[in-house]
Amino acid sequence: MSEEKAQNPLKQFYRSPKLYVNLPSRGKFNEVVDETITGEIPVFAMTSKDELLMKNPDALLNGDAVVEAIKSCAPNIKNPKELPVCDIDLLLIAIRMATFGEFMEAKLKSPHTNKLATYDINLNNIVESVGELPAENNVTLKNGCTVYVKPFTYDLQTQINLVAYDQATALKNVGEVNSATAKQFKTMFSKLAEINTDVIAKSIYQIKTPDGEVVNDVTHIREFLANLESTDSKIIDGKIDELNASGTSFKQEVLCKETEKPFEADIKLDPSDFFVSS
Numbered sequence: 001m002s003e004e005k006a007q008n009p010l011k012q013f014y015r016s017p018k019l020y021v022n023l024p025s026r027g028k029f030n031e032v033v034d035e036t037i038t039g040e041i042p043v044f045a046m047t048s049k050d051e052l053l054m055k056n057p058d059a060l061l062n063g064d065a066v067v068e069a070i071k072s073c074a075p076n077i078k079n080p081k082e083l084p085v086c087d088i089d090l091l092l093i094a095i096r097m098a099t100f101g102e103f104m105e106a107k108l109k110s111p112h113t114n115k116l117a118t119y120d121i122n123l124n125n126i127v128e129s130v131g132e133l134p135a136e137n138n139v140t141l142k143n144g145c146t147v148y149v150k151p152f153t154y155d156l157q158t159q160i161n162l163v164a165y166d167q168a169t170a171l172k173n174v175g176e177v178n179s180a181t182a183k184q185f186k187t188m189f190s191k192l193a194e195i196n197t198d199v200i201a202k203s204i205y206q207i208k209t210p211d212g213e214v215v216n217d218v219t220h221i222r223e224f225l226a227n228l229e230s231t232d233s234k235i236i237d238g239k240i241d242e243l244n245a246s247g248t249s250f251k252q253e254v255l256c257k258e259t260e261k262p263f264e265a266d267i268k269l270d271p272s273d274f275f276v277s278s
Contacts, residue, residue: 017042018098023087024133024247029150029205030082043094044073051099060271061165063158069095081155086247088154089269090130093248097123108265110256117257121267130248139239141232144210149203149236151243156199163195197225200233203240 020040046054050069059065063081066088070080073095080088096104102124109116138148152160167188201222207215215221225233250267 015044015047018045019043019094021090021094021127022130022132023083024090024130025084025087025151026132028133028135029084041074041076041091041094043091043098044075045099046073046095054271062162063154066092066154066271073098081158082153084133084151084247085154085157085244086133086151089248089250090127092269092271093123093126097127106265106267108254110258111263112256112259112261115258119254119257119265121252121254121265125252126248126250126267131246133243133247137239137243139235141235142229143232146208147204147236147239148206148208149240149243150205151240151247152199152203156202159195160199163192167192197222200236200240201225204236 020042022040046069050072053059053065053068056065059068067080070077070088070091074091077083077091080091083091102122104121104123105118106121107116108119133151136148137150138146140146170184170188201218204221204225205216207221207224209215215224225236250269251264252267253262254265255262
């Protein structure tokens with residue numbers, strides 16, 4: 001009989017949850033129902049390893065830093081990449097609160113003075129204002145088909161960000177426009193169109209035809225999108241954009257430092273500097 005591993009007497013002094021949050025999605029868009037994320041999620045403070053990873057530019061760019069931080073600080077989340085972006089945003093705010101406290105300094109420009117100043121933002125106000133995403137989101141097209149959509153997952157958003165970064169880098173490095181660069185541009189925009197179709201296809205979980213047939217095969221949905229009128233495509237895009245924008249609001253009312261008049265500020269959530277102690 002193998003000897004049981006001795007329990008670490010220091011275990012009682014490990015991290016404990018600092019706060020609990022409800023995800024905007026409540027896990028309703030997961031392909032596999034995960035009971036651990038339908039209720040309150042315990043959130044822990046970051047470790048030194050987590051903080052170091054959040055300072056790694058490559059890990060931030062490809063999303064690994066955020067994924068690993070969530071796995072460490074919100075262990076109930078088994079697959080962060082498949083969560084909607086609004087869930088990820090909320091978890092990042094909660095992790096920062098658990099690590100550094102509920103207040104964060106932010107440089108904002110007051111519309112009353114047009115000057116930049118440092119303001120203390122209460123992140124708890126953002127957490128408390130989070131609403132639950134509706135379970136069903138659909139639009140009916142001119143052809144009678146009803147399209148059911150879901151918000152972008154973090155994995156999809158990361159793919160989009162990487163493509164945008166690659167394109168920006170390529171455009172920055174382009175010198176004189178010639179046949180070679182023209183071909184490069186054509187390839188680049190063709191790839192962008194292909195990725196856009198793929199992203200939209202993966203954000204549609206089913207399509208119901210006028211006669212009631214339900215289609216959820218991604219390949220069939222992708223072919224459908226490739227042969228859809230642009231007006232119908234824009235309707236689908238609009239619904240997905242609407243869903244992506246819901247859940248977590250980063251708009252906060254603050255008082256101008258000079259005039260003491262209120263103004264609404266849009267707080268930026270950038271992981272590269274968001275996890276720096278104020």
